[in-house]
Amino acid sequence: MSSDIPGLREQKKRETRRAISDHATRLFLQRGFDATTIADIAAASRVAKMTVTNYFPRKEDLALDxxxxxxxxPAAAVGERAPGESALAALRRAFLAGVERHDPVIGFSGPVFARMVxxxxxxxxxxxxxxxxxxxALAEVLAAETGAGPDDIVPRVAAAQLGGVHRLLFAELQRRTLAGQSDDVIAAAVAEQGRIAFALLEPSLDDYAVREA
Known part of the structure; x- marks a missing residue:
């Protein structure tokens, strides 16, 4: 019985966190982010303001949960890449998989939420x-995976290039969402743009950080 208590406590914490997040999202979409207070969220969630800030120290963490x-x-995708796979290939694969499943983490959020942000x-x-x-975070994992020293600029340059592609694709996804395009239309367009963008990096990064077989 006692061995189950920590598991039940963790489950309860997850449920409370999810409930607070859901109520916050609803209020943000109804009133706007800036017009919604922590007190509003606490009241809707039926918890104390301190409980809200314990789970979400910053108000924006409630919106960008x-x-x-x-x-x-991206760092995880590189860390989990297959033998013989480069960092570039792993990130392209992970991004296209996210597009296929309309992953909110890469920007699929719907027009109301995108407008609020x-x-x-x-x-x-x-x-x-x-x-x-x-x-x-990506630069750190690239440095670790390639054995680069603290003064080696290469992992940071590679991360800047790869991060720049992710940043541009995220912005493009948001632009199309705000324009009212459907997720399927957005996915088709952004997947093609992703292939083009990552291909442009192949001359410099195709052989970089390839995991040994």
């Missing part, structure tokens, strides 16, 4: 910060 996956995604200076600033964090 996939931020951890967003930041870690676009109209909030706080959220657009936070997105820029998350893009920078993602690029930094």
């Amino acid at each position: 996939h931020s951890e996956e967003f930041v870690a995604g 676009a109209e909030s200076p706080t959220l657009t600033a936070r997105l820029r910060d998350l893009h920078e964090q993602r690029e930094g």
Whole structure:
């Protein structure tokens, strides 16, 4: 019985976190991000304000609740690449798989949510910060995977190029969402743009960070 208690507690925490996030999203979409307060979210979730901030230290974390996956995604794709696969190939494969499943982490959010983000200076600033964090995390894993030293600029250059492609594709996905295109139309267009963009990096990165067989 006692061995089950930690599992039940963790499940309860996940349920509470999800409930707070769901109520926050609903309020953000109804009222706008900047017009919604932590007190509003706490009242809707029937928890204390401190509970909300314990789970989400920053208000923008409630809106961008996939931020951890967003930041870690490219680094994880490189870390999990197959033998014989380069970092570039792994990232292209992961991106196209995300497009195919209309993954919200890469930007599939719907026009209402995309508009809410676009109209909030706080959220657009936070997105820029998350893009920078993602690029930094990718540079770290590239350095580790290639045995680069702390003064080696190559992993940072590679991460900047790869991160730039991800940033542009994210922006293109958001642009098309705001224009009212359907997810299927967006997916077809962005997948093709992704193939073109990653192919442009092949001359410099096709043989970089290839995992040994």
